[in-house]
Amino acid sequence: MAPEGSSTPHLSAPAGSAAGTTPDSRSPFPAIADYGFLSDCETNALVAPSGAVEWMCVPRPDSPSVFTALLDRGAGLFRVGPYGVRVPVARRYLPGTLVLETTWQTSTGWLVVRDALVLGPWHHTAHRSPTHRRTPTDDDAEHLLLRTVRCVSGTVDLEVVCEPRPGYGRDATRWEYEGDGYDTAVGRPDAAPAADGADRAADGAAPPDLRLTSSLRIGLGEGRANARSRMTEGDQHFVALSWGEESLPRTWSDAADAMWRTEQFWRGWITQGVFPDHPWRTYLQRSALTLKGLTYAPTGALLAAATTSLPETPQGPRNWDYRYSWVRDSTFALWGLYTLGLDREANDFFAFVQDVAHDQLQVMYGVGGEQRLDESELAHLSGYEGAQPVRVGNAAYQQDQHDVWGTVLDSVWVHAKSRDQLPESVWPILKHQVEEAARHWHEPDRGIWEVRGDPQHFTSSKLFCWVALDRGARLARLYDAPDVAAQWQEVADEVREDILARGVDERGVFVQRYGSDALDASLLLVPLLRFLPPDDERVVATVRAIADELTEDGLVLRYRVEETDDGLRTHEGAFTICSFWLVSALVEIGETDRARALCERLLGYASPLSLYAEQIDTATGRHLGNFPQAFTHLALINAVMHVVRAERARGERFRFEAAHHAP
Numbered sequence: 194m195a196p197e198g199s200s201t202p203h204l205s206a207p208a209g210s211a212a213g214t215t216p217d218s219r220s221p222f223p224a225i226a227d228y229g230f231l232s233d234c235e236t237n238a239l240v241a242p243s244g245a246v247e248w249m250c251v252p253r254p255d256s257p258s259v260f261t262a263l264l265d266r267g268a269g270l271f272r273v274g275p276y277g278v279r280v281p282v283a284r285r286y287l288p289g290t291l292v293l294e295t296t297w298q299t300s301t302g303w304l305v306v307r308d309a310l311v312l313g314p315w316h317h318t319a320h321r322s323p324t325h326r327r328t329p330t331d332d333d334a335e336h337l338l339l340r341t342v343r344c345v346s347g348t349v350d351l352e353v354v355c356e357p358r359p360g361y362g363r364d365a366t367r368w369e370y371e372g373d374g375y376d377t378a379v380g381r382p383d384a385a386p387a388a389d390g391a392d393r394a395a396d397g398a399a400p401p402d403l404r405l406t407s408s409l410r411i412g413l414g415e416g417r418a419n420a421r422s423r424m425t426e427g428d429q430h431f432v433a434l435s436w437g438e439e440s441l442p443r444t445w446s447d448a449a450d451a452m453w454r455t456e457q458f459w460r461g462w463i464t465q466g467v468f469p470d471h472p473w474r475t476y477l478q479r480s481a482l483t484l485k486g487l488t489y490a491p492t493g494a495l496l497a498a499a500t501t502s503l504p505e506t507p508q509g510p511r512n513w514d515y516r517y518s519w520v521r522d523s524t525f526a527l528w529g530l531y532t533l534g535l536d537r538e539a540n541d542f543f544a545f546v547q548d549v550a551h552d553q554l555q556v557m558y559g560v561g562g563e564q565r566l567d568e569s570e571l572a573h574l575s576g577y578e579g580a581q582p583v584r585v586g587n588a589a590y591q592q593d594q595h596d597v598w599g600t601v602l603d604s605v606w607v608h609a610k611s612r613d614q615l616p617e618s619v620w621p622i623l624k625h626q627v628e629e630a631a632r633h634w635h636e637p638d639r640g641i642w643e644v645r646g647d648p649q650h651f652t653s654s655k656l657f658c659w660v661a662l663d664r665g666a667r668l669a670r671l672y673d674a675p676d677v678a679a680q681w682q683e684v685a686d687e688v689r690e691d692i693l694a695r696g697v698d699e700r701g702v703f704v705q706r707y708g709s710d711a712l713d714a715s716l717l718l719v720p721l722l723r724f725l726p727p728d729d730e731r732v733v734a735t736v737r738a739i740a741d742e743l744t745e746d747g748l749v750l751r752y753r754v755e756e757t758d759d760g761l762r763t764h765e766g767a768f769t770i771c772s773f774w775l776v777s778a779l780v781e782i783g784e785t786d787r788a789r790a791l792c793e794r795l796l797g798y799a800s801p802l803s804l805y806a807e808q809i810d811t812a813t814g815r816h817l818g819n820f821p822q823a824f825t826h827l828a829l830i831n832a833v834m835h836v837v838r839a840e841r842a843r844g845e846r847f848r849f850e851a852a853h854h855a856p
């Protein structure tokens with residue numbers, strides 16, 4: 194399916210294996226790529242094609258989930274759709290928004306459902322928000338999942354089933370009516386005793402009450418709230434689920450207004466960006482909207498993805514919790530937004546970094562700035578298609594990953610350069626990060642792939658230490674501190690020489706780690722980070738070696754699992770960020786046609802809603818891993834913009850030559 198409002202021809206996915214079709218007809222789980230993503234920049238949700246919300250965590254994106262059917266079919270969902278029909282005829286986002294529209298055809302009529310996490314005006318007027326630490330804006334999350342339904346033709350039996358199971362599916366919900374009618378019910382967790390011995394306190398604060406309100410008559414059953422109605426052409430209804438204090442929609446008109454405000458919020462946001470007039474524009478916009486949807490507005494943090502434990506290997510153990518803010522993923526995401534002129538999120542993220550970067554900068558934080566992200570397993574969940582364990586928390590938070598200083602410094606440099614000034618408050622933090630890079634660059638670490646094997650001398654970690662020192666020196670010059678700049682430049686040069694002496698093999702190809710000749714896709718960053726010019730023969734040799742030797746069916750692996758001790762031995766899919774990096778790197782070395790062909794192919798793997806998980810199974814085209822993932826979307830933006838700019842430059846050259854050679 195071509196993306197919304199696009200005239201782009203359907204790009205070719207591998208034969209018989211479009212990303213968004215149910216992969217295995219025996220599996221009760223939808224394909225990962227078939228989920229729709231909703232967000233209000235505080236909470237997010239995944240909606241299956243059946244109309245069921247199968248993943249939602251409240252009040253925060255890393256709180257225990259209330260709908261968890263994504264990871265266990267019995268762990269709670271919220272469905273709105275026609276009775277007896279599970280497959281819609283069409284799904285799309287309203288252009289420029291995160292409002293999802295699902296169109297249903299039954300044997301008797303047509304129904305259109307719209308889903309959104311509602312955004313409204315700033316509402317902390319009497320009291321300041323307990324969670325917001327950034328400058329208040331005009332907009333705010335309403336803590337409301339809104340679903341509107343219109344019967345547009347014939348007659349359709351509508352079915353609503355709301356069955357929350359708080360605590361990652363462990364607890365049932367006790368429902369009772371509020372008021373005298375059938376229009377509002379309150380659901381409270383009915384906590385079962387922890388038979389598995391799990392420590393509920395470890396899940397954090399008690400889950401909030403849920404309030405369901407509707408223009409339909411709500412019925413209450415064991416653990417669930419239901420509604421049914423025969424709708425005829427012109428009928429419209431709404432169902433809204435709230436976990437906050439804000440006022441609920443009471444009428445269709447309230448609900449329609451809330452939906453409209455939400456659409457306007459997203460359209461207003463995306464209009465601030467600068468998008469090329471190009472057939473791939475809609476992919477850029479969807480990626481930008483997805484990155485924005487992965488932000489946590491109260492603090493400025495950015496999530497790596499909306500989910501935990503969607504498997505990187507089908508039925509395998511590579512299942513991780515991505516509902517946290519990695520410094521690396523976030524700063525890369527800001528590059529992507531910056532490329533499109535969407536740079537306001539950067540201020541909030543830098544403020545977040547300022548909040549958390551006390552002494553040692555960790556590689557990741559909770560979205561509220563939490564430093565401890567202890568990892569545990571949820572043994573009561575089956576896992577997506579049986580992939581176990583399901584993990585919450587992420588032990589990688591304790592790792593040494595030496596790219597952390599360079600990613601922050603590069604981002605500060607990009608933003609300071611564009612404004613030609615460095616805010617006074619940023620200098621002490623920045624200085625500390627550069628000094629950390631200078632102190633630790635020669636030590637081994639876990640690298641940007643967060644391997645769980647022993648620390649190694651990863652070449653890309655040294656590369657990022659060089660970035661920290663190089664950008665630090667440039668920023669020191671901007672800050673008018675020439676002595677500091679000279680001192681940092683000297684160490685940068687030392688790191689550079691070390692990398693060139695020990696990080697390149699006899700073929701002239703950059704290698705994954707010192708003392709090995711394994712390839713690693715992170716070395717595609719050598720030209721992108723301007724460590725060497727793109728026409729340097731070592732750069733060209735590295736890009737070609739990765740393209741030819743580190744690919745499966747043309748898609749890039751981050752490394753070969755058999756050559757890399759990452760703590761797990763199982764196979765994994767192609768890491769999509771790496772394939773998009775290859776597109777950018779091919780453009781850098783002048784292989785634009787090859788870059789365009791690869792980029793077109795990668796866009797063909799997009800989900801029906803133009804979303805991406807972390808990885809692609811090269812054999813089937815299935816999406817693997819957490820979803821939607823910031824890494825993939827940010828790299829898509831950079832890759833597409835590389836190709837678009839290269840094509841434009843080529844077009845200009847062609848026009849120039851034609852004009853000057855014309856008879």
Ligand SMILES: OC[C@H]1O[C@H](O[C@H]2O[C@H](CO)[C@@H](O)[C@H](O)[C@H]2O)[C@H](O)[C@@H](O)[C@@H]1O
Nearest residue numbers: 497513519522587589641642643644645
């Ligand atoms: O492969 C092992 C590691 O996998 C995860 O890390 C990956 O995702 C991170 C978030 O997007 C990303 O920053 C990192 O570069 C990726 O390798 C997982 O989070 C780790 O716990 C795990 O060790």
